[in-house]
Amino acid sequence: MSAPANDGIRLAAVEALRAQGKLSPSIVAGASLASLIAGPRKDARDDFFASLRHLRERMREILAVDDSHAPAGVLPQFLSSAMGAETDVFFDTGALAQALHRPASKAAKRMDPVRRQRIESSLSVLDEFLSAEHSPYQLVPADGVPEAAQLVLDRFTRLLRAIRTARLESENAFDPAIHPERLARLQWRSATADELRAMPMVIGAGDVPEVSLSAMSQALQAGLPVQYLLLRRSIGVDLGYIAVAHRECFVMESSVACEDHLTAGLCAMGETVRPAVAIIATDPLLYFSRAHPIYVYNPDKGDTWAERLTWHAADPVEVRFLGKSETITPAHAAWHGHLTPVPPDGWSENQIPLSEYLDRFLDQVKDQPSKAVPYLWLLDAAGQPQRATVSRELTMICRDRRMAWRFFEELAGIGNSHVEAALAAAREEMDEQLAAREAAAAESGKTEGAAIAVRRVVAVLTSSSRPAFSGNSAAPKPVPPPAVAAPPAAQAAATTPQVVVEAAADAYIDSFLCTSCNDCMKVNPRMFQYNAEKQAYLADASAGTYAELVKAAEGCPAHCIHVGMPRPGDATATSAVLAKAAKLR
Amino acid sequence: MFGLLQDLDLEPQVKECHLEDYQGAEARWCPGCGDHSVLSAVQRLARDEQLPPERTVVVSGIGCSSRFPHYMHTYGFHGLHGRAFPVACGVRSRRPDLHMFVVTGDGDCCAIGTAHWIHAIRYNMNFTVLLLDNNIYGLTKMQTSPTTRPGERSNTHPKGSFFAALNPISVTLGINNASFVAQTVDWNPPHLYATIKAAHRHQGTSFVRVLQRCPHFTAHVFAPAQEDYSRMLLMTHPDGINMDPAVTRLFPNRIEHDPSNLAEARALADRADVYTLGLFYRDPEAARYDLATAQGLGMSSESKLAAVEKALDRFLV
Numbered sequence: 001m002s003a004p005a006n007d008g009i010r011l012a013a014v015e016a017l018r019a020q021g022k023l024s025p026s027i028v029a030g031a032s033l034a035s036l037i038a039g040p041r042k043d044a045r046d047d048f049f050a051s052l053r054h055l056r057e058r059m060r061e062i063l064a065v066d067d068s069h070a071p072a073g074v075l076p077q078f079l080s081s082a083m084g085a086e087t088d089v090f091f092d093t094g095a096l097a098q099a100l101h102r103p104a105s106k107a108a109k110r111m112d113p114v115r116r117q118r119i120e121s122s123l124s125v126l127d128e129f130l131s132a133e134h135s136p137y138q139l140v141p142a143d144g145v146p147e148a149a150q151l152v153l154d155r156f157t158r159l160l161r162a163i164r165t166a167r168l169e170s171e172n173a174f175d176p177a178i179h180p181e182r183l184a185r186l187q188w189r190s191a192t193a194d195e196l197r198a199m200p201m202v203i204g205a206g207d208v209p210e211v212s213l214s215a216m217s218q219a220l221q222a223g224l225p226v227q228y229l230l231l232r233r234s235i236g237v238d239l240g241y242i243a244v245a246h247r248e249c250f251v252m253e254s255s256v257a258c259e260d261h262l263t264a265g266l267c268a269m270g271e272t273v274r275p276a277v278a279i280i281a282t283d284p285l286l287y288f289s290r291a292h293p294i295y296v297y298n299p300d301k302g303d304t305w306a307e308r309l310t311w312h313a314a315d316p317v318e319v320r321f322l323g324k325s326e327t328i329t330p331a332h333a334a335w336h337g338h339l340t341p342v343p344p345d346g347w348s349e350n351q352i353p354l355s356e357y358l359d360r361f362l363d364q365v366k367d368q369p370s371k372a373v374p375y376l377w378l379l380d381a382a383g384q385p386q387r388a389t390v391s392r393e394l395t396m397i398c399r400d401r402r403m404a405w406r407f408f409e410e411l412a413g414i415g416n417s418h419v420e421a422a423l424a425a426a427r428e429e430m431d432e433q434l435a436a437r438e439a440a441a442a443e444s445g446k447t448e449g450a451a452i453a454v455r456r457v458v459a460v461l462t463s464s465s466r467p468a469f470s471g472n473s474a475a476p477k478p479v480p481p482p483a484v485a486a487p488p489a490a491q492a493a494a495t496t497p498q499v500v501v502e503a504a505a506d507a508y509i510d511s512f513l514c515t516s517c518n519d520c521m522k523v524n525p526r527m528f529q530y531n532a533e534k535q536a537y538l539a540d541a542s543a544g545t546y547a548e549l550v551k552a553a554e555g556c557p558a559h560c561i562h563v564g565m566p567r568p569g570d571a572t573a574t575s576a577v578l579a580k581a582a583k584l585r
Numbered sequence: 586m587f588g589l590l591q592d593l594d595l596e597p598q599v600k601e602c603h604l605e606d607y608q609g610a611e612a613r614w615c616p617g618c619g620d621h622s623v624l625s626a627v628q629r630l631a632r633d634e635q636l637p638p639e640r641t642v643v644v645s646g647i648g649c650s651s652r653f654p655h656y657m658h659t660y661g662f663h664g665l666h667g668r669a670f671p672v673a674c675g676v677r678s679r680r681p682d683l684h685m686f687v688v689t690g691d692g693d694c695c696a697i698g699t700a701h702w703i704h705a706i707r708y709n710m711n712f713t714v715l716l717l718d719n720n721i722y723g724l725t726k727m728q729t730s731p732t733t734r735p736g737e738r739s740n741t742h743p744k745g746s747f748f749a750a751l752n753p754i755s756v757t758l759g760i761n762n763a764s765f766v767a768q769t770v771d772w773n774p775p776h777l778y779a780t781i782k783a784a785h786r787h788q789g790t791s792f793v794r795v796l797q798r799c800p801h802f803t804a805h806v807f808a809p810a811q812e813d814y815s816r817m818l819l820m821t822h823p824d825g826i827n828m829d830p831a832v833t834r835l836f837p838n839r840i841e842h843d844p845s846n847l848a849e850a851r852a853l854a855d856r857a858d859v860y861t862l863g864l865f866y867r868d869p870e871a872a873r874y875d876l877a878t879a880q881g882l883g884m885s886s887e888s889k890l891a892a893v894e895k896a897l898d899r900f901l902v
Contacts, residue, residue, distance in 0.1 A: 057885060060885070164595040167595075167597065168597055171597035179595065182595055186595070512775060515619065515621060515625075516774075517616060517617045517618060517619070517622060518617070519617035521616065522616040532604065533625075533629060535625070555617060557617060559772075559812065
């Protein structure tokens with residue numbers, strides 16, 4: 001369909017939004033967005049650099065100790081430089097050198113040359129890394145991300161080897177039989193999350209239509225710790241959804257018109273070490289028209305859609321102008337070349353506003369009524385409001401964006417078709433059960449009615465006595481037993497058995513309460529001993545007398561020794577001791 | 586990372602430590618002394634948290650309690666009287682990687698070391714302070730200490746101390762920037778252990794006062810509370826000192842106290858009718874001075890010299 005040129009016209013709803021100041025041009029510089037992503041990693045980087053400097057100092061110290069063992073280490077010049085040149089004025093380093101001199105047979109043992117070489121090479125890598133300039137991030141064209149990442153990761157792996165070697169050396173734990181082979185196999189994936197956060201970030205920047213899907217897909221699938229920062233200027237392919245389909249990547253779509261969401265999302269992106277993609281709509285109309293979804297998909301949050309996908313719900317935006325209201329649609333962001341102005345004498349009832357048209361016919365593409373025509377309000381060159389019909393192509397784009405919005409909502413749990421189907425099935429099942437129960441109740445009512453009738457007849461035939469016409473009294477009710485009022489105390493005794501707390505006959509210690517104060521050990525170190533927690537237990541009650549047990553219990557500050565009863569024949573269990581023991585059982 | 590490739594083999598081997606690995610010289614405190622209880626609680630904690638002995642330091646001043654470092658098989662510093670805190674602050678400033686316990690007594694901390702105590706609490710450097718308070722100078726044989734109760738006889742006050750006792754908890758709660766203040770007793774090891782554990786995990790100065798008897802001079806002071814747990818009041822709260830519910834039930838008097846409520850903490854600390862146990866106050870956000878004083882650890886001698894030169898150059902005329 002060929003669309004007429006629309007020179008000089010403006011969309012009325014867009015003008016109204018602009019008057020509200022919502023379309024003020026935002027400056028979207030890749031660098032400022034990139035620094036937002038790199039912000040959260042500053043602490044990790046600082047810590048990492050501090051630990052590297054610390055490690056470098058350790059390596060230098062180890063080498064310095066070895067240097068001092070060299071024969072030259074006791075020469076006056078060496079001592080003088082070690083102590084500071086100023087000390088020569090009052091200190092005779094020559095005399096010290098003589099005193100420290102050892103014959104060659106007793107020379108201090110030097111470090112193994114292989115080890116020294118290992119330490120020196122690690123030190124040189126650390127030195128090289130620490131003396132180089134480091135930018136927190138590296139901004140490259142989106143298609144150049146895999147190559148740039150490979151370079152950074154290769155350098156990082158080399159550094160990682162030096163760090164691991166230096167750490168083992170500083171603990172003197174390097175085993176030549178094991179570690180060289182392990183170090184050779186070391187990859188960047190072995191780094192800790194903190195180390196990866198300290199790595200210079202590789203941020204690929206570009207516009208959505210220009211990105212090579214296959215290159216990006218490879219980088220995302222490989223799990224490279226890279227970030228994509230892509231700008232969307234117009235309606236197009238759902239690149240965000242394609243990135244989400246890689247499942248384990250961080251993906252966010254946001255808009256410059258939604259600053260809080262954008263800032264928070266970019267910070268979260270900076271914290272993850274997964275591959276990450278941010279797609280940012282630079283035209284605020286894409287946000288207001290719901291042509292561009294706003295969400296964060298963060299696999300760090302959990303394993304389910306509900307945990308991973310955070311959907312930013314946005315209501316349709318309605319604006320008023322010249323007493324009329326209109327809902328912003330994707331057509332407002334992509335209308336050029338798609339509108340045909342209709343003068344007032346051409347207005348008819350068949351023309352309906354686009355948003356209403358979409359609401360009404362969204363699910364009925366095939367049976368679309370031929371008469372309805374969607375239109376938008378525009379202002380002509382003279383500023384007069386006019387209707388303009390919307391091309392079929394643009395209407396279909398709007399419909400597609402609506403479907404996309406609904407699709408993302410469903411992923412986020414809103415209007416989920418699985419849930420609705422399950423609900424419908426559950427409701428149907430419950431209805432069936434209810435119906436079955438009602439039917440059963442009606443059936444049992446019929447049977448019961450028949451039974452009553454039979455009972456009546458039988459009663460009339462077999463007895464002259466008056467039958468009982470009770471509905472469900474088939475069996476005679478048991479006669480209640482004569483009410484005998486039992487005394488309350490007896491009732492209580494019957495329900496709750498009386499608990500008699502008796503003192504334990506054997507002595508014991510509540511070890512977990514022991515304060516390890518040695519008091520009982522002082523009384524009898526064979527009777528009382530410490531367990532693995534350094535708390536006392538009764539090792540051998542027969543290793544001492546009952547009087548000793550009572551004495552230890554009396555002195556115990558935690559009162560955790562329980563003396564029990566004396567063993568038969570214990571002569572120390574006098575009446576005085578037993579009187580004390582009574583309080584300690 | 587979430588992959589399978591790990592380089593655990595490239596980590597230096599970590600030795601598993603047992604209780605014996607933390608036991609130093611044989612403790613020479615009197616039998617029955619509460620210091621034994623604190624010592625074994627700290628040793629158990631070190632074992633349970635697997636604190637490397639070579640990365641742990643105990644700093645003390647002078648007094649019975651200050652013999653503590655000798656009995657821990659870790660690094661230790663038996664300092665000058667009242668000067669445990671300055672040493673501790675110095676160690677912390679240069680060795681932020683160490684686990685540190687500062688052990689002091691009521692004489693060491695609350696008398697001669699008061700100034701250092703006040704400012705160490707303000708500095709809020711990351712270490713655990715254990716104030717072993719037996720209400721008496723025990724090492725020098727029974728002189729009145731700042732926390733001795735009024736009326737208690739001692740060699741310096743034969744007719745009884747006539748000052749109101751200093752309350753170290755109230756004082757600490759009155760210092761700006763206090764970040765962890767708790768009280769416990771030596772005769773209930775589970776509570777003692779749980780308190781020291783919470784204190785060790787807190788980032789900042791954790792001040793723990795341990796009420797404990799001196800078996801020779803002040804056994805009678807705490808005996809009533811040892812025999813009757815209703816003389817103690819246990820503060821409970823999910824953010825406070827958490828321990829086995831069975832031990833909590835030993836305390837018949839309990840009160841729910843939110844450790845972020847400073848005003849209520851002060852009111853509870855001032856109660857004279859019971860010994861209030863548990864966590865009075867915690868402020869994890871309090872500023873830490875050691876984060877500033879431990880700067881520049883990785884600097885080489887050359888860069889330090891260059892920094893000094895640069896600083897001095899500012900005074901060139």
